[in-house]
Amino acid sequence: MKTLFLxxxxxxxxxxxxxxxxxxxxQLDTGLINIxxxxxxxxxxxxxxxxxxxxxxxxRHHTYGSMNMTxxxxxxxxxxxxxxxxxxxxxxxxxxxxxxxHGQIDQRNAEFIPHVLPVIRGTIVDFINRDxxxxxxxxxxxxxxxxxxxRPTGQAVPVVMxxxxxxxxxxxxxxxxxxxxxxxxxxxxxxxxxxxxYSIDHIxxxxxxxxxxxERLSTxxxxxxxxxxxxxxxxxxxx
Amino acid sequence: MKRYLLVxxxxxxxxxxxxxxxxxxxxDFEARKGGKDSGLEKNGLPNEYPQLTLQQMxxxxxxxxxxxxxxxxxxxxxxxxxxxxxxxxxxxxYVTFSRIIGDALSVSLGRIMxxxxxxxxxxxxxxxxxxxxxxxxxxxxNVSPLTGYINPQIAYPSGNQYDSxxxxxxxxxxxxxxxxxxxxxxxxxxxxxALMNAPLSSATGDYNIDKGLAFHGRAAFHPAIxxxxxxxxxxxxxxxxxxxxxxxxxxxxxxxxxxxSTYGVDLLLSYLYxxxxxxxxxxxxDAPYILYTPxxxxxxxxxxxxxxxxxxxxxxxxxxxxxxxxxxxxxxxxYNILTFNxxxxxxxxxxxxxxxxxxxxxxxxxxxxxxxxxxxxRSVLIxxxxxxxxxxxxxxxxxxxxxxxxxxxxx
Numbered sequence: 001m002k003t004l005f006l007x008x009x010x011x012x013x014x015x016x017x018x019x020x021x022x023x024x025x026x027q028l029d030t031g032l033i034n035i036x037x038x039x040x041x042x043x044x045x046x047x048x049x050x051x052x053x054x055x056x057x058x059x060r061h062h063t064y065g066s067m068n069m070t071x072x073x074x075x076x077x078x079x080x081x082x083x084x085x086x087x088x089x090x091x092x093x094x095x096x097x098x099x100x101x102h103g104q105i106d107q108r109n110a111e112f113i114p115h116v117l118p119v120i121r122g123t124i125v126d127f128i129n130r131d132x133x134x135x136x137x138x139x140x141x142x143x144x145x146x147x148x149x150x151r152p153t154g155q156a157v158p159v160v161m162x163x164x165x166x167x168x169x170x171x172x173x174x175x176x177x178x179x180x181x182x183x184x185x186x187x188x189x190x191x192x193x194x195x196x197x198y199s200i201d202h203i204x205x206x207x208x209x210x211x212x213x214x215e216r217l218s219t220x221x222x223x224x225x226x227x228x229x230x231x232x233x234x235x236x237x238x239x
Numbered sequence: 240m241k242r243y244l245l246v247x248x249x250x251x252x253x254x255x256x257x258x259x260x261x262x263x264x265x266x267d268f269e270a271r272k273g274g275k276d277s278g279l280e281k282n283g284l285p286n287e288y289p290q291l292t293l294q295q296m297x298x299x300x301x302x303x304x305x306x307x308x309x310x311x312x313x314x315x316x317x318x319x320x321x322x323x324x325x326x327x328x329x330x331x332x333y334v335t336f337s338r339i340i341g342d343a344l345s346v347s348l349g350r351i352m353x354x355x356x357x358x359x360x361x362x363x364x365x366x367x368x369x370x371x372x373x374x375x376x377x378x379x380x381n382v383s384p385l386t387g388y389i390n391p392q393i394a395y396p397s398g399n400q401y402d403s404x405x406x407x408x409x410x411x412x413x414x415x416x417x418x419x420x421x422x423x424x425x426x427x428x429x430x431x432x433a434l435m436n437a438p439l440s441s442a443t444g445d446y447n448i449d450k451g452l453a454f455h456g457r458a459a460f461h462p463a464i465x466x467x468x469x470x471x472x473x474x475x476x477x478x479x480x481x482x483x484x485x486x487x488x489x490x491x492x493x494x495x496x497x498x499x500s501t502y503g504v505d506l507l508l509s510y511l512y513x514x515x516x517x518x519x520x521x522x523x524x525d526a527p528y529i530l531y532t533p534x535x536x537x538x539x540x541x542x543x544x545x546x547x548x549x550x551x552x553x554x555x556x557x558x559x560x561x562x563x564x565x566x567x568x569x570x571x572x573x574y575n576i577l578t579f580n581x582x583x584x585x586x587x588x589x590x591x592x593x594x595x596x597x598x599x600x601x602x603x604x605x606x607x608x609x610x611x612x613x614x615x616x617r618s619v620l621i622x623x624x625x626x627x628x629x630x631x632x633x634x635x636x637x638x639x640x641x642x643x644x645x646x647x648x649x650x
Contacts, residue, residue: 132426134464134509140567140617147566149511152464170617
């Protein structure tokens with residue numbers, strides 16, 4: 001009886017918290033809560049322009065099972081779109097609004113698509129094999145260790161990203177394949193366009209750290225102050 | 240032919256000056272205990288242990304010259320020899336022209352890996368789930384490129400050139416030549432054929448280029464995503480003429496008339512966390528029987544000149560199971576049998592009494608192995624293995640080996 005009561009209490013409290021989150025989300029979306037916000041935008045420039053032309057990885061000595069599958073056009077990769085720019089700060093925790101949403105990484109033509117996927121903590125990332133050969137997707141990153149094994153074409157395998165950090169994803173069969181999941185504590189992030197322009201909106205006023213991540217370039221970092229109803233411009237030069 | 244190949248390879252190396260270069264490599268550091276001092280070169284069984292060695296080193300250069308042309312080179316040591324600078328070899332150096340006719344044709348030329356079977360393409364210590372190699376890669380049989388069949392009852396002095404023995408597939412699996420590969424019907428059918436300068440058992444076969452090229456090939460069928468069936472075939476002259484064989488060739492036949500012919504079937508089955516690789520190989524050496532006296536004089540007696548058909552049959556099963564809830568951890572098993580046919584007793588030339596007696600031309604071998612591996616990081620693989628080799632000799636030697644390998648991939 002006591003156990004039953006405790007279970008009921010836990011369920012009630014959980015539902016109440018979830019309900020509060022939903023109400024807060026609706027209020028935010030409809031503007032009922034008057035939080036003063038601002039924006040940050042700017043342009044990221046890569047100093048070494050040769051980096052722009054680098055393929056994600058040069059084709060390696062082939063292995064059994066790879067079946068000549070190489071990325072179709074590795075030379076056309078745009079490195080700007082493989083960047084993630086995000087904010088860190090104490091009062092930016094909004095993960096409950098987006099927990100249990102889904103992200104997706106496909107394996108197509110022996111490539112992970114997208115190559116870089118920023119998500120908020122708690123997101124479920126579905127890995128789907130779109131090729132007619134096996135992939136063996138795994139990660140040994142401290143932020144998330146998993147091995148989904150060899151999966152048939154079309155089958156989605158969900159993996160919950162429950163810790164912030166960089167999750168490096170590889171294929172044990174095709175050593176060229178690599179993807180990066182950037183798991184963040186909040187949803188104030190963006191990926192630049194092909195020219196390196198970015199914008200993050202609806203940021204509560206305050207002082208934060210703005211960071212830029214790229215798999216090979218050094219991390220860019222700058223302290224910024226967001227004022228209500230204003231836009232701050234921050235440019236980065238990455239090396 | 241060889242010069243043309245070299246010119247093409249060198250031209251491509253020059254082109255890599257403007258290409259996207261990628262340098263990477265693998266180091267295999269091993270500690271082993273067990274075994275019996277039985278001489279690797281003589282019979283392919285492990286030398287006496289314990290050992291603490293830098294067992295293998297592979298340095299790769301990959302260059303995408305354009306979207307359709309790439310260059311690959313590998314500098315590595317022969318795993319059958321101790322690792323030092325003298326044992327480093329340019330084991331791969333080839334240019335690949337990809338998708339010449341869509342998926343149906345890509346061409347590689349230079350020093351390339353044999354398409355025969357599957358193990359040569361998964362032999363790297365980072366890909367081989369166990370510590371040892373299959374017998375067709377490591378067991379040196381009673382057949383020599385200089386003298387043909389080696390009568391095990393005749394003991395050549397240690398290090399004698401006529402005592403050099405062959406494995407079914409050359410230990411490193413590389414040869415110089417041209418290969419064509421491709422696939423059809425949305426990956427259902429795959430082929431890879433090559434004309435090489437050497438037969439399957441030897442990479443140092445430049446001697447036979449004027450006697451005809453060797454053929455190595457494999458075709459594979461993928462009926463479903465979980466399975467692949469392949470068939471392989473290789474043939475080529477494997478004997479090496481030398482000043483000392485002139486007398487034999489004048490009396491009997493040219494050594495280039497002796498071929499190695501090898502047939503193989505391979506099967507790959509995999510699903511979720513299981514993978515099974517199986518191979519069956521039937522190999523035939525058409526072999527002369529040439530004896531030399533210690534003074535390198537051709538001995539005209541004792542059964543010389545009688546050619547023999549030396550057949551061997553090999554079965555290999557590799558199984559690997561990955562731990563689903565412990566990423567990076569796996570268990571691997573290997574079962575490997577190598578058997579030999581019977582031939583007329585080598586003493587038949589000495590006395591007709593032996594004409595009716597047949598004996599196996601080498602010792603049958605059974606090797607079983609078990610190992611676990613763990614990847615704490617994508618670039619590091621730690622392997623623990625146990626290997627037991629049983630040989631048809633009495634008393635049976637102790638050929639158990641325990642080993643630990645740390646394999647680091649750097650880039």
